[in-house]
Amino acid sequence: MPEGLVTFPKATISRFPLYFRVLTEYNHQNIALVSSEEMAQKVGVTPSQLRKDLSYFGSLGIRGAGYDVAYLLTKIKEILGMDRKRRLGIIGAGKLGMALAGYSGLKQHGLEVSALFDTDQAKWGAINEQLTVFPLSELAVQRERLGLEIAVLTVPKVAAQRVAELAVEAGFAALWNFAPVRLEVPPEIIVQYEDIVVGILTLSHHLARKLGT
Amino acid sequence: MPEGLVTFPKATISRFPLYFRVLTEYNHQNIALVSSEEMAQKVGVTPSQLRKDLSYFGSLGIRGAGYDVAYLLTKIKEILGMDRKRRLGIIGAGKLGMALAGYSGLKQHGLEVSALFDTDQAKWGAINEQLTVFPLSELAVQRERLGLEIAVLTVPKVAAQRVAELAVEAGFAALWNFAPVRLEVPPEIIVQYEDIVVGILTLSHHLARKLGT
DNA sequence: TTGAGATTGTGAAATTAATCACAAGGGGAG
């Protein structure tokens, strides 16, 4: 089955990080082999959904036995692009930007925050041994120097479109946008939106339904 | 059409916050009437999807004319439970918890962070005029006193399950969980997961595909 | 008051996603 031609539900990819997490746990517990049933239970999906999800990327299991934990981990890393380190530059060294810069969950997944950028002069300079906040004018130079691929947008929403354009000009291939606005960028640029308000308002809706507003 | 009986796609609700945002903009610009085509364009959905989404909640537009901005805003507020203020208690006054506590986007949607809780004694006390960090033992008392409904979990993942149980015991009706773990709670408790790693790994996958890993 | 023009609301059709159910192997006991 030629991997490049298969199409699969968009939701499939969003389940892979969850598979990755439970596999990491099994690995820690020195469990070498796991069945789709056991794993699916832990993730909260059906076994057939798990098997179907994996099947889009080849025949990754062992019939009659289950899935080899270590092997499946390396395959999932490959699928999610975790087989090599990806470097992030955070634009907007404010409350959220600084929280993300100090979030260990990123490094655990091969994602390294390597620089921050801000227009506020007062924020420029080293934060610690590894991290420095640069002025925006350094965007292209530091991207090149540090090998940054992904720009994280944690600037106020009014600045987001302009900053996105600067990031594209500076050569970033992908944007991870936390500002609550839709960005206009060239089609070859990958954009991932992270909209926290959608989550809490979904919750609020359920709450309103349950309580009768 | 009896509102309570209609079923609709889960994704419908997650589009309402986006509709709300563009309507707020129209409102600011003193635009009173807007067509599904114009609005859909701005949000990034098809006009028929927008109309279908709204139709699940009644006949909210005016045939031949469009949607009345002010009216639709009040209806969407109702649907999303924004017609009254909801109070949040943040458990875990760390990097992310503090960022959320200072996030103006919440208040703009009728969501008010009214207290924080932490086990770390060094964090206890007032942050500013409005906000205080309490010890976890105060959870039930302060929930009652301040009218907190939603517990925001921004604690390390190893603590999340235990903290969720404490929040339920303390009488919270809903949990907004930022820790990367599935929570075991009674079925009547509403849980919304916010998993940032899913987003960035989805992006990483697209990047790997595009660049050939 | 009437008719032309516009845009909604919505069944039906098309598309996409999830589940089912079982044939196709692989493992291991004897």
Next chain:
DNA sequence: CTCCCCTTGTGATTAATTTCACAATCTCAA
């Protein structure tokens, strides 16, 4: 080496969601 048991991989089926296309009906101008 063989046979039985077990679990995967996957077509077929069912379910969910989106898109289509047009009848319904509202506005506005004359």
